[in-house]
Amino acid sequence: MSGVLDVSTPSVNEASWAQVESLRRALHEHSRPTYAARLAALDALSDRLLAAGAGDPARRIPGVAFLAAYLRAGNLRALVAREIPTPEAFDRFAPIEDRKSLRLLPRGVVCHWIAGNVPLLGMFSWALSALAGNVNVIRLSSRQADFVSPLLALLADSSADGARMARETLVLRFEREDEAAHRRMSRVADVRIAWGGEESVDAIAALPARWDCETVVFGPRVSLAVVDPALATDGTLARLVTDIVYFDQLACSSPQRVFVKGRPGHPAFDRFVDRFTAVFQQQSRATPRQPLNFSETYRIHLDRTRALLEGASVRCDEQTQWTVAISAAPIASLTCMNRFVEIVPFDDVADLGPRMPSQVQTAVTLLEGDDLERFSLIGAWRGVCRFPRPGDGNSFENPWDGVPLISRLTRWVTRTDAREAIGRE
Amino acid sequence: MFLEQAAPFGLDPREKRDWFAARLRELTAHHRERCAPYARVIDAWERTHDAGASAAVEDYPYLPVTVFKEYELKSTGDAVMRVQSSATTTGTSSMIFVDKATRQRQSLSANRILSDFVGPGRRPYLVFDLERTVRGVEAMSARGAAILSLAHLATDFHFVLEERDGDLVVDEAALARALDAIGDRPFIAYGFTHVLYRAHERIGASAAITRPAHPESVLLHSGGWKRLLDIAVDKPTFNRVVSAPWGLHPERVIDFYGAVEQVGVPYPDCSQGLKHVPYWAEVITRRTDSLEAAATGEPGLLQLVSCLPLSAPNHNVLTEDLGEIVLEDGCACGRRGRAFVFRGRAPQAEARGCSDVWRA
Numbered sequence: 001m002s003g004v005l006d007v008s009t010p011s012v013n014e015a016s017w018a019q020v021e022s023l024r025r026a027l028h029e030h031s032r033p034t035y036a037a038r039l040a041a042l043d044a045l046s047d048r049l050l051a052a053g054a055g056d057p058a059r060r061i062p063g064v065a066f067l068a069a070y071l072r073a074g075n076l077r078a079l080v081a082r083e084i085p086t087p088e089a090f091d092r093f094a095p096i097e098d099r100k101s102l103r104l105l106p107r108g109v110v111c112h113w114i115a116g117n118v119p120l121l122g123m124f125s126w127a128l129s130a131l132a133g134n135v136n137v138i139r140l141s142s143r144q145a146d147f148v149s150p151l152l153a154l155l156a157d158s159s160a161d162g163a164r165m166a167r168e169t170l171v172l173r174f175e176r177e178d179e180a181a182h183r184r185m186s187r188v189a190d191v192r193i194a195w196g197g198e199e200s201v202d203a204i205a206a207l208p209a210r211w212d213c214e215t216v217v218f219g220p221r222v223s224l225a226v227v228d229p230a231l232a233t234d235g236t237l238a239r240l241v242t243d244i245v246y247f248d249q250l251a252c253s254s255p256q257r258v259f260v261k262g263r264p265g266h267p268a269f270d271r272f273v274d275r276f277t278a279v280f281q282q283q284s285r286a287t288p289r290q291p292l293n294f295s296e297t298y299r300i301h302l303d304r305t306r307a308l309l310e311g312a313s314v315r316c317d318e319q320t321q322w323t324v325a326i327s328a329a330p331i332a333s334l335t336c337m338n339r340f341v342e343i344v345p346f347d348d349v350a351d352l353g354p355r356m357p358s359q360v361q362t363a364v365t366l367l368e369g370d371d372l373e374r375f376s377l378i379g380a381w382r383g384v385c386r387f388p389r390p391g392d393g394n395s396f397e398n399p400w401d402g403v404p405l406i407s408r409l410t411r412w413v414t415r416t417d418a419r420e421a422i423g424r425e
Numbered sequence: 426m427f428l429e430q431a432a433p434f435g436l437d438p439r440e441k442r443d444w445f446a447a448r449l450r451e452l453t454a455h456h457r458e459r460c461a462p463y464a465r466v467i468d469a470w471e472r473t474h475d476a477g478a479s480a481a482v483e484d485y486p487y488l489p490v491t492v493f494k495e496y497e498l499k500s501t502g503d504a505v506m507r508v509q510s511s512a513t514t515t516g517t518s519s520m521i522f523v524d525k526a527t528r529q530r531q532s533l534s535a536n537r538i539l540s541d542f543v544g545p546g547r548r549p550y551l552v553f554d555l556e557r558t559v560r561g562v563e564a565m566s567a568r569g570a571a572i573l574s575l576a577h578l579a580t581d582f583h584f585v586l587e588e589r590d591g592d593l594v595v596d597e598a599a600l601a602r603a604l605d606a607i608g609d610r611p612f613i614a615y616g617f618t619h620v621l622y623r624a625h626e627r628i629g630a631s632a633a634i635t636r637p638a639h640p641e642s643v644l645l646h647s648g649g650w651k652r653l654l655d656i657a658v659d660k661p662t663f664n665r666v667v668s669a670p671w672g673l674h675p676e677r678v679i680d681f682y683g684a685v686e687q688v689g690v691p692y693p694d695c696s697q698g699l700k701h702v703p704y705w706a707e708v709i710t711r712r713t714d715s716l717e718a719a720a721t722g723e724p725g726l727l728q729l730v731s732c733l734p735l736s737a738p739n740h741n742v743l744t745e746d747l748g749e750i751v752l753e754d755g756c757a758c759g760r761r762g763r764a765f766v767f768r769g770r771a772p773q774a775e776a777r778g779c780s781d782v783w784r785a
Binding site: 291292293294295297298300301302305306308309311313314318319320333 | 747
């Protein structure tokens with residue numbers, strides 16, 4: 001049942017939606033894999049991804065190494081433990097208090113709208129959803145390469161339970177402008193998960209949905225890094241740069257601005273900027289970038305010019321591969337995408353609060369002690385959702401965007417147990 | 426600034442290259458001395474480039490046109506006027522500062538270029554727009570500037586549109602008066618592309634024009650094609666619809682490309698459908714992905730360079746328009762030097778991924 005269905009013609013459309021309903025009915029079958037079996041299947045998928053040869057289509061998915069690490073059983077178990085009192089509740093009523101038991105049921109059909117250029121993010125939400133026992137519908141745009149089917153093929157090949165999970169994932173492909181298909185997908189959803197920019201997620205959130213449908217929006221966010229140069233080793237510097245370079249700053253978790261403790265003209269600050277620029281240049285050369293269109297190219301040149309007109313200094317290559325702008329304060333008009341970083345000095349972390357917008361998702365921090373404590377508190381109140389260390393900026397975790405996702409993907413059923421339970425104590 | 430005895434499109438390309446590079450060097454230094462923010466751009470460039478006499482036109486820094494919407498860049502303390510572009514997709518218009526000397530250069534330039542296409546001598550000027558578009562503040566709008574760029578070819582102006590319920594429509598009485606005044610003399614006419622088309626759709630369906638125009642009359646237009654492409658009107662259809670009511674050959678309809686950041690350098694289509702670059706300007710196309718100068722035949726972002734602007738550093742700008750250099754020399758129309766085609770505005774990038782821009 002897995003695979004790409006073209007729903008551009010009405011007849012195929014109807015078959016697709018019939019298939020969704022057939023998946024929904026399968027939710028009640030007793031033969032479905034247990035939580036442990038699902039966990040093992042995803043772990044096996046991780047093994048397969050790591051072992052896949054260079055020619056395997058799954059290996060060509062950008063960021064697949066992140067996904068493989070994420071799917072490790074130990075990682076998923078830890079992410080679930082952050083919000084679920086006991087994973088036994090996925091399979092039976094499990095005691096959570098005196099005379100109180102909890103059962104977690106899948107919500108049902110979870111529909112994922114995947115972001116344009118960072119499609120992998122959608123697979124993170126898919127994995128948690130599948131782990132919680134839901135059936136899934138993944139929408140790809142007609143312009144996106146089908147990166148999901150190779151993953152599902154590996155999953156199906158790994159075990160019988162994996163095959164079942166793959167069959168319970170339906171990939172649909174339709175145009176962004178095909179409003180009828182979007183509406184239909186929204187109406188069949190028990191949970192809608194929207195990844196993407198403002199225009200996309202607004203459009204998805206505005207689609208009609210059932211009153212009891214959960215909607216989870218992973219919308220447009222910005223990210224930053226805060227660095228004390230005294231703590232920057234070669235390793236942490238390289239990992240910080242990787243956080244920036246890897247998804248070309250198209251992922252909401254990629255830092256766009258780096259706040260550096262110190263002042264231009266001070267040796268520690270200047271040395272850090274030199275080292276950062278060298279590593280940024282090196283990684284930008286080593287890591288192939290997505291092809292830019294005219295508009296994105298123009299935007300890079302525009303941002304470089306804006307920075308210069310504002311009095312910033314700019315270090316960049318002759319083309320448009322990488323740019324580092326060093327400015328006294330954040331220049332709000334800079335887009336900071338496609339490997340364009342703005343470095344901004346600061347004296348005290350207390351100064352950073354007013355300089356941060358309200359939609360920061362990730363603040364990669366290379367701070368210690370009092371600085372870390374004070375900055376994370378200031379940042380949290382400003383809206384920051386996570387403070388990972390360099391290298392973990394793009395590692396998907398739960399909660400994400402401040403949303404504990406397992407709870408949104410499950411229906412929590414409680415039961416008050418009979419008094420005999422107390423008597424047994 | 427203009428060479429004695431040289432036609433706008435008459436220089437050998439090698440001769441032009443050397444002459445133009447020297448003018449650009451002088452002009453870059455001129456703006457650097459007078460515009461502090463621009464000086465920062467040049468300073469940064471000089472730190473990594475050889476800015477000496479060997480620098481080629483392609484090597485000089487160019488400003489993206491968007492910065493003229495965001496910054497008041499001026500290279501003069503003299504009284505200046507602001508030319509404002511129509512606010513298109515962003516809703517913000519460009520502000521280009523123009524002093525008297527620049528305005529004179531723009532006028533002379535436009536006159537010399539357009540005369541090369543429509544012939545010498547002044548003629549009656551039929552304007553498919555409202556008179557108020559060239560009065561007061563509106564004269565500094567893109568439409569006003571485009572209308573006035575042809576003023577040097579005009580003996581008398583005849584505005585033939587009126588506003589009705591917010592729409593621009595043909596004022597048939599004004600048109601009849603204009604045609605009486607013009608008689609059988611050749612005239613020039615101008616309108617924004619979609620305005621001219623809409624007007625001629627109506628004129629064609631009415632009996633407003635009772636006799637053919639003089640065959641040397643010319644109908645000029647500029648501005649975007651988007652609204653027309655949306656209703657599936659292509660260039661041959663456009664030329665046919667606009668020329669037919671006048672009994673003119675479709676070749677007498679001339680599309681010219683221009684940017685508000687480069688007023689004074691219109692780029693009309695020649696008989697081969699190409700746009701020629703006068704010796705006091707240059708057009709470069711920049712590759713997507715790298716911004717390196719594109720090769721002949723390769724589409725790219727249009728960079729427009731001209732020797733005219735003295736009052737603001739808009740002499741070397743990167744537009745958001747796409748074009749393609751077709752020839753470096755030897756056009757069948759007889760004009761020398763580089764020729765290009767305009768391919769429309771670069772599509773705005775769809776927001777990709779879930780990353781956002783910084784919001785204050």
